[in-house]
Amino acid sequence: MIVAIVLGAILGHYEPLVGEKMKPLGDAFINLVKMIIAPVIFLTIVTGIASMTHLRTVGRVFAKAMAYFLFFSTLALIVGMIVAHVVQPGAGMNINPAELDQTAVHSYVEKSHDLTLVGF
Secondary structure, three states: OHHHHHHHHHHHHHOHHHHHHOHHHHHHHHHHHHHHHHHHHHHHHHHHHHOOOOHHHHHHHHHHHHHHHHHHHHHHHHHHHHHHHHHOOOOOOOOOHHHOOOHHHHHHHHHHHHOOOOOO
């Protein structure tokens, strides 16, 4: 996966038109991953709970899972903040937001107003 990311970044840097033509391939891959995630997580949880014989172990596994989730989520946030401060994405672009064309943004703003909890 990391090799593919690096190759994609190199391709996008040196041959942006070829990288743009490969967008449907990347979109299909992302959609396949999204499609697989929910069943895998559901089946993992169901088989894990079904294999437990004592209810006490379910609580222990739940507590460990929550601890791992909180720890690694916090770690990911910290690493992301450190990388953002070191890399400083967008620094040196010298773009004045007031001079940008706002017409493209209006369609997204209208769509966001129509978004409800049920629609989401």
